[in-house]
Amino acid sequence: MFNRRQFIQAGGMALAAGQGLGCAGASAQSGQLPITVSSYLLDRTQALFDGSVAIGGTDAEFVQGAIGDMNTAAFTGTGRNEISELGLHPFMLAHANEGFRDYALLPVFLLRQFRHKSVFVRTGAGIQTPQDLAGKRIGTAGYSSTSLTWIRGIFEEEYGLRPQNVEWVISNADSSAAVAGAASAQESQIPADIIVTQGKPGLDESELLLSGEVDALFHAATPAAFVDGDTRIARLFPDFRSVEQAYFEKTGVFPIMHVLAIRRDTAAEHPWLAKAVFDAYAEAKFKAYRTKDRLTWATDMLPWYSQELDNTRLLMGRNFYPYGIEPNRTTLETLFRYSHEQGLADRLLTVEETFLPESLEFTEVTQP
Structure with a gap:
């Protein structure tokens, strides 16, 4: 039985035709939900892309994309990826000004940068x-x-x-x-x-x-x-x-740039999926933390990388890239306010309306 990643690498539909088995058939027999995830390949998503961390209950295909293209595909309705990385502020503008509701946010913050x-x-x-x-x-x-x-x-x-x-x-x-x-x-x-x-x-x-x-x-x-x-x-x-x-x-603000989003229709049809996605992304991030702790001498060329990691944790805590709403509420509400004050969002958005309702309670179980 081929999982979706093996299915694509082995030749996709041509292989399926030879086996008399399409992707949907394979998923149906394995009981796994086939989904496509569009995202950047990052240290905190590496384990998802290489398959060492899986989204429970799914047969997930991970596709690398560029943020502008992922935004456009989602907001124009041409993107059918069940899960997609999106720019936080473009999502806010689509939601506030254009009535965009195809996707809801999940509290997985994939890219953050002080500016x-x-x-x-x-x-x-x-x-x-x-x-x-x-x-x-x-x-x-x-x-x-x-x-x-x-x-x-x-x-x-x-x-x-x-x-x-x-x-x-x-x-x-x-x-x-x-x-x-x-x-x-x-x-x-x-x-x-x-x-x-x-x-x-x-x-x-x-x-x-x-x-x-x-x-x-x-x-x-x-x-x-x-x-x-x-x-x-x-x-x-x-x-x-x-x-x-x-x-x-x-x-206390660590600016958020990119966030994960889920199709609302998919979340409604498969109410377990959002938590499975959140948990998998958190696990992949913690695996990246462990790599930083143990293998930075082999994985990074910077000679004092370990010192920088230690200094960052002294200032920001061991889980300095937190997922979940409450550790990030101040940061989110700050950007919501900036957007409205700058005349971009037509109204002041709230966390509760932009994130998938059940995800407001998601918390990370693993700790670094």
Whole structure:
């Protein structure tokens, strides 16, 4: 009997035809529910992709996707994946502004990033502090993406820089598109009360900065020119680690970028599935923790990785990437507030309406 992963690797329908057995038939005989999961391959999902952790009761196919493409597929109805990784803020906008209800969120937070590191300036532009950005031109590839919504909210709340205090320039190309996919419509929404222009055709965000068309960049991915070592680009916060740690100590917020979602019709038809998915993702994450503890000397090239892991746990706890609602409620409600205050979400969303109701009580059983 082939499971779904073996079925695909061995030749899919051609093999099934030779055996006289399609995928649905195989699943029916094995009693496993066939599902497709679209997600990034990450350290915390590795065990799911390689099959060492399974979603109980399912025959799951894991498909790697880019976030922009996964968003678009879900929100346009063209994606039929039972489980999908989605951008948190694009989901919020689809839910609040477009009546999108095909999917509900699960409290599995697959990608989190502090965002002070994501602000870049043109050297020589006289920008040393967030307040120096007032009156400047800031380039970005997607105004309403999750990362940009976080940065604007943090900069307004922590430094008094409102989105209306700057001119926004939207680049026509994105140097990270190969990894992130094409921006979804929900990542490109513009509120009515800001100044916004389009960048020169064909120039990505870092090229806008190098050409002098903008003074700074807000961008989720590290701009290509910075990666290449171009000295005309610098981070606004050179010691971003200290700044981000101080932000966490002050607020308790660890910004969420991507979240897992389940089709509502699938969840209704198979009410056990959501918890099985949550438990499997938690188990895969804890397996990744154990790998970090025991094998970092073999799996990571950074010479002081173990020290960084120890320092992170001292600040944020052993389970520094928590799943479940309550450890993340403050972070979620902060982004909900930022979105509404920035004129993006039509109303202030709540945790209870965006997450699958039964998942509000899900908690991680394993501990690191």
